[in-house]
Amino acid sequence: MNQYLAICKIRDMLLNTMKKIENTPIYNELEEIDQYLLLFLKHGIDFKQVVDEIDDSIFITDNQGNVLYVNPAYSKNTGVSAERVLNKNVADLIGKDKVYTGGSIMDVLKHKKPAFRLSTTYTDGKPLTGYSIGTPIFDDKGELYQVVACSRPIVTLKSLKQDFDDFLKEIHGLNNKTIEKKSEDHLSSDMIGKDTSLANIWTLINHVAKSDATVLITGESGAGKEVIADEIYKNSKRSKEPFVKINCASIPAHLLESELFGYEKGAFSGASAKGKPGLFELANHGTLMLDEIGDMPMDLQVKLLRAIQQQEITRIGGTKPIKLDIRFLALTNSNLKEKIAEGTFRQDLYYRLNVIPIYVPPLRERVVDIEPLCNHFINRFCKKYECSFELSEQQLQYLRDYQWPGNIRELENFMEYLILCSSGIGSIDDSVITSLLDISSEHEALPTNMDFNTAVAHFEKQLLESVLRESSNLREAGEKLNINASTISRKIKQYQIDYSGKKDI
Numbered sequence: 001m002n003q004y005l006a007i008c009k010i011r012d013m014l015l016n017t018m019k020k021i022e023n024t025p026i027y028n029e030l031e032e033i034d035q036y037l038l039l040f041l042k043h044g045i046d047f048k049q050v051v052d053e054i055d056d057s058i059f060i061t062d063n064q065g066n067v068l069y070v071n072p073a074y075s076k077n078t079g080v081s082a083e084r085v086l087n088k089n090v091a092d093l094i095g096k097d098k099v100y101t102g103g104s105i106m107d108v109l110k111h112k113k114p115a116f117r118l119s120t121t122y123t124d125g126k127p128l129t130g131y132s133i134g135t136p137i138f139d140d141k142g143e144l145y146q147v148v149a150c151s152r153p154i155v156t157l158k159s160l161k162q163d164f165d166d167f168l169k170e171i172h173g174l175n176n177k178t179i180e181k182k183s184e185d186h187l188s189s190d191m192i193g194k195d196t197s198l199a200n201i202w203t204l205i206n207h208v209a210k211s212d213a214t215v216l217i218t219g220e221s222g223a224g225k226e227v228i229a230d231e232i233y234k235n236s237k238r239s240k241e242p243f244v245k246i247n248c249a250s251i252p253a254h255l256l257e258s259e260l261f262g263y264e265k266g267a268f269s270g271a272s273a274k275g276k277p278g279l280f281e282l283a284n285h286g287t288l289m290l291d292e293i294g295d296m297p298m299d300l301q302v303k304l305l306r307a308i309q310q311q312e313i314t315r316i317g318g319t320k321p322i323k324l325d326i327r328f329l330a331l332t333n334s335n336l337k338e339k340i341a342e343g344t345f346r347q348d349l350y351y352r353l354n355v356i357p358i359y360v361p362p363l364r365e366r367v368v369d370i371e372p373l374c375n376h377f378i379n380r381f382c383k384k385y386e387c388s389f390e391l392s393e394q395q396l397q398y399l400r401d402y403q404w405p406g407n408i409r410e411l412e413n414f415m416e417y418l419i420l421c422s423s424g425i426g427s428i429d430d431s432v433i434t435s436l437l438d439i440s441s442e443h444e445a446l447p448t449n450m451d452f453n454t455a456v457a458h459f460e461k462q463l464l465e466s467v468l469r470e471s472s473n474l475r476e477a478g479e480k481l482n483i484n485a486s487t488i489s490r491k492i493k494q495y496q497i498d499y500s501g502k503k504d505i
Helices: 003-020 025-043 047-053 072-078 105-111 154-172 199-208 225-234 253-261 298-310 336-342 347-353 367-385 393-401 407-421 430-436 452-469 474-481 485-494
Strands: 057-062 067-070 100-102 115-123 126-138 144-153 215-218 243-247 287-291 327-332 356-359
Touching (some): 057 072, 057 105, 072 126, 072 144, 105 126, 199 225, 225 287, 225 327, 253 298, 298 347, 336 347, 367 407, 393 430, 407 430, 452 474, 452 485, 474 485
Parallel strands (some): 215 327, 215 356, 287 327
Antiparallel strands (some): 057 067, 057 144, 100 115, 115 126, 126 144
């Protein structure tokens, strides 16, 4: 029984007692108690009634994860009846073909800290994604007593769309210590490859990190440019100062200038009445990382060049220059020289950024790093999902032979997928990998009784299939193999290779 109802029952008992002892000395004292109870009921709050009426889904468990209460909105928002979850343990409700996946309750039970998580609820086989905020409740001794999760369907966030621009302005206006300054917990634990394929880059980092020289880091998307930037920052003399990162391609052009340089109060319609410092000011005395610098609008490139050269900026709507002391790191997957030729990137800015150039090779050129990277991701995701997993030597060979167009980012996502698909048994069948990488016929083991000519033909077919997949037409494949395109065409017919590419030779 909740507190409010308990007080109501106590008052009813009190009034019945007072009727029996009217005109007695104790009656006046009981009447005074009744006035206090009446005052409480008049100004107090029936918390259960409040929770029953709100639109948010409320889900309460004890300290073991046993479900004690769900409010009516929970069933309304999720389609899951209260009877389906009450008196059940949360752990028994999570998983395939069960009520939901994820959520915040298990994290709170484990870590005894608030948690914000996404969760998918299954109603009649239909998934409904929502977000859940879990909060631990402690008793007087500091022990976990209950867990309360408040959630909503994610579709309700659509109503916030019109406020998104205001949200961006507010989030960037927070103190740099709470959002912009990166602690080492958020940086890479180590630069995998520094002892092998990236040895020269690691040597260069050791030479330049302590300086304030501007560094231009180039390479394909997902190759690890930000990891290099993190290593430079961690090994620099500014490692205790702010490390501000901004993706020049992710912020709308009309907001980018105000985000970089800030603005004075009343500088434009919708500007904060107090004005706002830009990311340059938040990075003062620290390091500013400009990601996707090749996508910065031309009109801002002029102002950026001046800011880097003069180490000063002027806020939008302001007249007073602000002196700065910043170390710049610029990242791009674009060919800036081509952009200069096209007239979309300033040559003087390129030379100002390209003081220390660092090129990060793609993963396909770093085959020696495949295994240590896999081990790194296995350790991380096994710890995250509390499981074990390992790859066989044959599976590692599949990964070494793959071209990885998405580079390390693709490998990371690939490994997380494999670990989740392993269903806790610690391994996965070869067919899963070969299917995902589309190499089902590329690495078939040769039968031990195969003669030499048959083995050569088998290898020739695999080689042709591999090259054809990576070529846009027969002419290109011929150039790669140093044979005529007509020869390739004949081999396709000979080995009955399924080739659907351009047949022009």
